[in-house]
Amino acid sequence: xxxxxxxxxxxxxxxxxxxxxxxxxxxxxxxxxxxxxxxxxxxxxxxxxxxxxxxxxxxxxxxxxxxxxxxxxxxxxxxxxxxxxxxxxxxxxxxxxxxxxxxxxxxxxxxxxxxxxxxxxxxxxxxxxxxxxxxxxxxxxxxxxxxxxxxxxxxxxxxxxxxxxx
Numbered sequence: 001x002x003x004x005x006x007x008x009x010x011x012x013x014x015x016x017x018x019x020x021x022x023x024x025x026x027x028x029x030x031x032x033x034x035x036x037x038x039x040x041x042x043x044x045x046x047x048x049x050x051x052x053x054x055x056x057x058x059x060x061x062x063x064x065x066x067x068x069x070x071x072x073x074x075x076x077x078x079x080x081x082x083x084x085x086x087x088x089x090x091x092x093x094x095x096x097x098x099x100x101x102x103x104x105x106x107x108x109x110x111x112x113x114x115x116x117x118x119x120x121x122x123x124x125x126x127x128x129x130x131x132x133x134x135x136x137x138x139x140x141x142x143x144x145x146x147x148x149x150x151x152x153x154x155x156x157x158x159x160x161x162x163x164x165x166x
Contacts (some may be wrong), residue, residue, distance in 0.1 A: 003027065025087050032080050032093050035073040036100070039063065043104075052115035053162055056108045060158055063101065063135050065142045066151055074143045105131040109165070117166045127165065134161055 003024055007017040021027040042062045049055035065071040077097065084091040106128040112118040118127075138154040145151075 024083070025089050028076070028080055028083060028090055029093050031076045032097060035076050036097070038069070038073065052111055053117055053166075056111055057159055057162060059104075059108055060131075060135060061155065064139050064151075064154065064158075066155075071143065071146070074139055078140075078143065101135065102128060102132050105135065112162070112165060117162075119165060122165060131161070134158065 003017055003021070004014055006027060007014045010017065017027070021030060039062055043059045046055050046058040046062075049058060062070070065074040080090060080094050080097065084094040106124065109118060109124060109127055109131060113124070118124075134157070138157065142151055142154055
């Protein structure tokens with residue numbers, strides 16, 4: 001992700017973009033903030049789903065690159081991860097995003113637990129790690145593949161994982 005590429009995609013001059021975002025760091029931080037706001041808003045729209053498993057599945061799918069908007073969000077996340085090794089400010093934002101998804105994974109599992117859809121012998125911490133890894137891993141594979149059949153397999157895999165917890 002470069003300032004030039006973003007400016008071209010946005011249909012603005014590089015100078016105009018640099019006026020608002022003098023550095024790549026500022027651009028990435030702003031983009032990640034937008035991603036977080038959008039994802040949180042979409043997730044909030046699923047809270048009213050009565051069936052807890054379906055609600056959790058719908059929430060998880062908001063992290064998956066199943067359409068152009070979510071693919072772009074995943075691209076921002078990957079760019080953030082790539083830049084984190086050379087920029088401590090971006091590393092902090094990356095770490096916050098990581099912690100947010102991990103906590104979100106835990107909260108979704110707690111919803112399943114409260115609904116009796118989480119076997120008592122399961123370890124919540126281990127299952128949080130498993131769900132977090134499943135979301136991140138499948139999202140990355142979906143981004144690389146951009147294949148409808150694979151996307152359907154990924155969604156089925158997540159649904160099967162949720163079913164295996166009950």
